[in-house]
Amino acid sequence: MSVQAGRPVRVAVLGCGSVGSQVVRLLRDQADDLAARVGAPVELVGVAVRRLDAPREVEVPAGLLTTDAESLVTREDVDVVVEVIGGIEPARSLILAALEGGASVVSANKALLAEDGPTLYEAAAKAGRDLHYEAAVAGAIPILRPLRESLAGDNVTRVLGIVNGTTNFILDKMDSSGAGFTEALEEAQELGYAEADPTADVEGFDAASKAAILASLAFHTRVTAADVHREGISEVSAADVASARDMGAVVKLLAICELIDTPDGQAVAARVHPAMIPRSHPLASVREAYNAVFTESEAAGQLMFYGPGAGGAPTASAVLGDLVTVARNRLAGIRGAGESAYADREVLPMGQTRTRYHVAIDVEDRAGVLASVALAFAEHDVSIQTVRQEGRGDEAQLVVVSHRASDAQLSATVEHLRGMDIVRDVTSVMRVEGEPE
Incomplete structure (x- = not known):
């Protein structure tokens, strides 16, 4: 069902942290441009938060704030729900409730999509609504849309990427200064590139979730985070980095998704681990907290996507891009492409x-x-x-x-x-x- 002519596209936002607050700011600051791009005004009708009195990066009118997220996502007048709270629950339940209630969803939730994406895709298909999630992988870098749409007529054979800014900053610092892992991690924390508890980043959990999403889209096969071999960087030593330098290489935490020929046909392999790559490789020049994804396909050949992989404003940019697409679809009364898992390939150990x-x-x-x-x-x-x-x-x-x-x-x-x-x-x-x- 399309949005009635003459009324705005109404948006609810779940979460008002570093990303959510920037989504709210962009909706306000770019209201006229968004209306022109969508074809109708885009109206923010509510922002669900845990605490009404928590400090926020941008000012949100008190009348828009609520702690009742479920009531917000199931409002009959909400057309699009933007989920930027992260984690598995309550995000999963809220997204499912939004879809069942008739809203389309834009999410940045890599962990949920990598763990239980099929449940969300099936709910979106049943409801006839969109589920978009460009911001779930590599922040502002447009990589999921190219895999899903721009390369839809090609056969992607490999995706190789640096998809975690924290670990890239640490490894880059170890390479450029000779610092050990602990010293580089402490600097990353001081500069705000690493959390107080950096486990999800340095042990590869964050990158593994993103690898699962990339592999699923690239190879039209359901791949979960549990299917991705995962190793972090906490055991990488200054001696390892020095040895890489001696052989003209650099150490990076890579997400690698590829098609492998087997006696029964092609299978999918997905892994995340530190690796040495030649300094001549395009990914070797990715410095500090930046991300990059390198794709290989039969017709297009080699492509590289590079840019800031995290941060409130860059990630919000990707969210707004999805929001414009979803809002246009609502106005036209159509639904965009859903899950593509027709290949159903084996995932190799x-x-x-x-x-x-x-x-x-x-x-x-x-x-x-x-x-x-x-x-x-x-x-x-x-x-x-x-x-x-x-x-x-x-x-x-x-x-x-x-x-x-x-x-x-x-x-x-x-x-x-x-x-x-x-x-x-x-x-x-x-x-x-x-x-x-």
């Missing part, structure tokens, strides 16, 4: 994914050590690309970079090395990306 390893091994300084280490790799059918020896005596170390093999083969090789008498310790294991097989 990490062990079947092909990758490369950089392995630093403290070894005994005696004849035959290199041959024994090479044999351990060969026994697991892993080919060595490069090897170099550093130090002598108690500081003797081998640094090995492998060719591509399954992650299971590489993991087994590392466990084999740890059990060898000539190996004092395997001090570092990191994957290597960005080069062809």
Whole structure:
């Protein structure tokens, strides 16, 4: 059902934190432009908050504030609900109530979409309403719409991205200054790039949610956060970063989603982990808290999307872009594209994914050590690309970079090395990306 001619498109906002407050500001400051772009005035009719007296970045008229979010989203006159409160509940229940009540929804909730997106898609389809969520991945960077629409006539084969600004800032600081992880994290917290509890960022949970959303859209297959192999950056050392520098590489936390050929056809693999990439790769130049997503497809080739991946105003920009699209659809009485999961491909476990390893091994300084280490790799059918020896005596170390093999083969090789008498310790294991097989 379309909005009646002559009346405004009415919007309710859930949450008034850093993103919600900027959504409210943009709705107010750009009211005339939004009306021209949508084809009707866009009217803010309510903002649901936890506390009416909490300090806010922008002033919101008291008459618009409410603590009764459920009543707000189920009002008969609300056309679009903007959800920017985050988390699983009550966000899921409120979105479902909004859709059932006849409103379309714009969300920035990556965690909910990655955990239970199909439930939301099915509710939107049943209600004949839109569910848009560009702001859920990479802030202001338009990446979901290109995957869903601009590349709809192409076959996307790989999506490789830096999708968490906190971890990129930390790793960039470690690379540029030689700082350790703890020191770089403390600076990120002082500057406001990292939360007091940075677990979701530094352990890869945030990036894994975004990877699930990217893989689902790129490969037309339902992928949840639980399907994404996840490793964070808390174990990345200054020595790892220095070793990457020595081989002309840089360490980044990457979200990698790709199609892999199997005997039964193509399958999806999705993973998040720190990796060394050549400094010549476009993603290597992404500095500080910026994000970038690199896509590969059969016809378009390689594309890169770059920009601020977080922050109230940048994320609000993506929210408003979705809002304009959804509002136009309401005026026209139509619904945009919904979930596309027709391919229904298998999601492979990490062990079947092909990758490369950089392995630093403290070894005994005696004849035959290199041959024994090479044999351990060969026994697991892993080919060595490069090897170099550093130090002598108690500081003797081998640094090995492998060719591509399954992650299971590489993991087994590392466990084999740890059990060898000539190996004092395997001090570092990191994957290597960005080069062809």
